[in-house]
Amino acid sequence: MMEQLEKDAVGTSSPPPGRLLQVKDLQVEFRLRTGVVKAVAGLSYSLDKGETLAIVGESGSGKSVAAHAVLGVLTTPPAFVTGGSVHLQGRNLLTMSETERRRLRGDELAMVAQNASLNPVFSVGWQIAELFRVHRGTPRREAMKLAAGLMDRVGIPSAAQRVDDYPHQFSGGMRQRVGIAMAMALEPAVLIADEPTTALDVTVQAQIMALLAEMQEQTGMGLILITHDLGLVSEAADRLVVMYAGRECETGSVEEVFRKPGHPYTRGLMKSIPQLDQKKARLEPIAGSMADLMSVPPGCPFHPRCPFAQARCRTDALELHQIAPGRVSSCHRIDEIWGDLND
Template sequence: MADRETTLLDVRDLHVEFRTRDGVAKAVNGVSYRVAAGETLAVLGESGSGKSVTAQAVMGILDSPPGRITGGEVLFRGKDLLAMGAETRRRLRGAKLAMIFQDALSSLNPVMTVGAQLAEMFEVHQSMARKDARARAVRLMERVRIPAAKQRVNDYPHQFSGGMRQRIMIAMALALEPELIIADEPTTALDVTVQAQVMDLLAELQREYNMGLILITHDLGVVADVADKIAVMYAGRIVETSPVHELYRAPAHPYTRGLLDSIPRLDRKGRELYAIKGLPPSLTAVPSGCPFHPRCPRAQDVCRTDRPPLHTVGPGRTSACHFWEETLRDD
C-alpha cells in the first residue's frame, strides 16, 4: 500500500475552455490541487463552477471538441497524463484511475445484466475466463452490500433501486482496485438515508484499499464526515481550500460562508432559509476582478477591478478574497 503522504494526483494550473456560439467559455481557469493515497478531497461549488469538467479533464474523457485543455499539467504519480497517448491513458482508466458518475441508470448498459457488465471489466483488462469473471462480479456485489448477489447478478439495471444502482457503480469503479477514484455527485437524487449509506460505504472502501478519493458535490452536508480537505470552486476557479473541520468552523471566503449558511439547521427552526443572492456568472462573460463580487455582501471597489490571488490564510488553507481576514473574524 502507498504511504498516506504519497501524492497520487497533482493538478497544476489546469485550464479548459469550450468554444460556443456565444464565445469562449473558460470552464476551468487555473485550477490546482493535490490528492494523496488514503486522502479524500471534496470539490464543492454550484452547477457550472467547473467541478465536473476538471474531473473529466483528469480522466481524459472530456468531449473534444467543443472542450479543449489549453494549459496546465495533470500528474499521476509524477507522470503527466496530458502528455500521454490516448491508448496509454485508456489502459490507466479502470486499472489506476476510476470514476463514479452521478446518473447510474444512464451510465449502465440497459440491455446487459449487471453481472455481465462487472464481469466484462475482468475479461477485458485481466483476460479472465468468463466463469471466473462472473464469480468475481458476485463477490464485488457482495462487497458493496447488494443483498442476494448470486441471484441479482442476472438482473438488469432498471430492476434495481437508485441506491442499489449506485452501489453497482461503486463496484465497477473498485473492480480493478484503482489507486484513485473520482466520485461525481454520487448521491444525487437519493434520499437522505440512502445518501448516508452510500457515503459510509465509500469511506469504508477507501480506508480498506487506501485509495485517494475526489468527491465532487454541491452539498456541504454530504462531505462533513468523510472529507479530509475541501476545495471550493466558483466560476472555474478555486476560491478556498481548507482542512474540512477548519472550513466548517471558520470559512475564509464569502462564497463558502454563503454555502454554509444555506444548509438547513435545527437551531434555526422557523427562520427563512438563507440563499446567496443572484446567479453564477456566464463563463463566456466572467466579471472583472473577483468573479463573486456581484453577489458578495462584502464587495468593495477593489473587488470589482482586481482579481484576488489565493492568499495563504493558515496551515493548509487558502482564500481568494481581498478581505479574508474580515471574513474569518465574522465568527
C-alpha cells in the first residue's frame, strides 16, 4: 500500500545541510470583483545547492504565480499570499519586510522573467551596472566593465560597444539575454528562470543553459526552471514538480518520472509531445481544457479530463501518496493504476 504523506509543519528550525530553499504549503489567490481565483493551492518543494528543479504544467497551472510569490513581489491587491512559508537558507521570506526582501533580490534570490522587463529610459549597460553599484558599492567605470563582460557571456555581439544602447535598440531575443545577464550578475544563491529561453533559437538556448550549468558548478547556485518544454527538462533538470490547477500532481527525479510517470496528468503531458524515435506515432493530446481556477471542481481537479476517474475522484480531497523513495503523486487511484499508466 502506497504511503499517504502528511504535510510538514511550518517551523523555524535550521535547514538540512545544502538546503537553499524550502517552500511549504504555499497558497496564493487573486480576489477579483467576479470572484476569487485560487492560483496556488498548497504547493511544497525544496531546492538544494547546485540542484536544478523544474516546475512544469500547462499554461494556467500556477507555475509563474508560485514563482512570483517566492520572489516576494505579490504584495498588493488583488494578489494575496494566504498561507504557507518560503524559507531561503533558513529565513522565511513571507514574514520579512519589503525592505529586507529588496536587499535579498538580485543578491541571494533572482529571477529571469519570460519577457525581460527593462526600463526604456536607461541604457542596458547602466541597468546591469546599477546592480553592482547598489549591492556591491562598485565604482561606475568598473561596474560598466562588468556589465559589458556579462553581456558578452550571454552572447550579445560587440557587447563593449552596446552597453550604452537602450532596450528599444535590441531585438526581443537580445533583450531576453540582457535580462538573463541581470539575473546572473550578483551570482545569486537561487535563480528562478521562468521560460528563460522562449524567445531564443535552439543554438542560443543551448548556450544559455550551458552558461547556467557552468555558474551552478562554480557557485553552487540552485536553479528553478519553469517551463512547458519537457525536452529542456529532460536535458537540464534533476527533479521536477508537475502542477495542475495550482496544485502539485507529482514530484520526483526527472529520470524516474520520465521513465514511469505516476499521475494520469503527467502521463498525458508525456504522450502529447513529439518523440524523435517514433516518427509515425500519433500525438495524444489531453482531452478538454485546464480547470477554471475560479471554480475548481471538487475532488481531484483533473478528474473531468482523466480517463481513469471514478466516483471518489469527483468527491475526495487531494492527498499526496509516496509511490517510491523521493516520489509522490496526488492520484486517488495510484495503487490500482500504477501499472496501467505506463502500458
